[in-house]
Amino acid sequence: MKRIYLYELKRLLWNKFFIGLLLVTLFYGGQVLQNETLLGVADTAPFSPWSFGAYLGRMLPLLWVGALFFLTFFTGAAQKRVAALTDATPAPPRRYDLARLAAAATGAALLSLAAVAEALFFYARMFAWYGWGALLPAALLALVPALALALGGGWLLGRARPWLLWLWAALPFVLMVLPLPQALSMLNGSFFSAYPASLDALDPAFALPGGVLAAQILLLATGAAAAVLGAGRRDVRV
Numbered sequence: 001m002k003r004i005y006l007y008e009l010k011r012l013l014w015n016k017f018f019i020g021l022l023l024v025t026l027f028y029g030g031q032v033l034q035n036e037t038l039l040g041v042a043d044t045a046p047f048s049p050w051s052f053g054a055y056l057g058r059m060l061p062l063l064w065v066g067a068l069f070f071l072t073f074f075t076g077a078a079q080k081r082v083a084a085l086t087d088a089t090p091a092p093p094r095r096y097d098l099a100r101l102a103a104a105a106t107g108a109a110l111l112s113l114a115a116v117a118e119a120l121f122f123y124a125r126m127f128a129w130y131g132w133g134a135l136l137p138a139a140l141l142a143l144v145p146a147l148a149l150a151l152g153g154g155w156l157l158g159r160a161r162p163w164l165l166w167l168w169a170a171l172p173f174v175l176m177v178l179p180l181p182q183a184l185s186m187l188n189g190s191f192f193s194a195y196p197a198s199l200d201a202l203d204p205a206f207a208l209p210g211g212v213l214a215a216q217i218l219l220l221a222t223g224a225a226a227a228v229l230g231a232g233r234r235d236v237r238v
Helices: 002-013 016-035 049-074 076-086 093-127 132-160 164-169 171-175 182-187 191-198 210-230
Strands: none
Touching: 002 049, 002 093, 016 049, 016 093, 049 093, 049 132, 049 164, 049 171, 049 191, 093 132, 093 210, 132 164, 132 182, 132 210, 164 171, 182 191, 182 210
């Protein structure tokens, strides 16, 4: 399984499209940091978990699309061309699919780490601030459940109909213009600016309401369940 994972990971990362996606992510992240994060959100410091979370919320649609970009290597025409080789592997189909999904998740994680690292560099350069550990909870809660949902849902949909990936890719952009309830507001990033503004405190400590935390756990579980359901399918239709 390790060889399959490493082979698929190399196939995903060693191409010009990944480099282009990485450059676009860094460019867009720089624009958000300089034009929005620098001012802080809801009267919090630019390097507070709230402002950092708002930055990640703005980056999430691009990271979501990036995660689905990796899945396109395993669905549709691209997968059909290599199916004769990959289907001949002695590994069980479900394990093989999970190895490929792990490679896609690694690619999405690398894009996310690039966006996070850019913010940390920005904080160090602009404010000489290095308390990065305080931002870890916001990063994990903002990115992991959403990207798990993106990958799991995209894998399940893409294995059924490859074109459904493109509809799934549009979801975060649609959510950005919808008035989501607070429990789901991390999906469009509005939670990080709206919730601290509702508190009677200046630059409040980072904490999640129970409903928001429960929703994030549910999103993570849903993405994992979708990934398992989609693994092992051999009915890809182009």
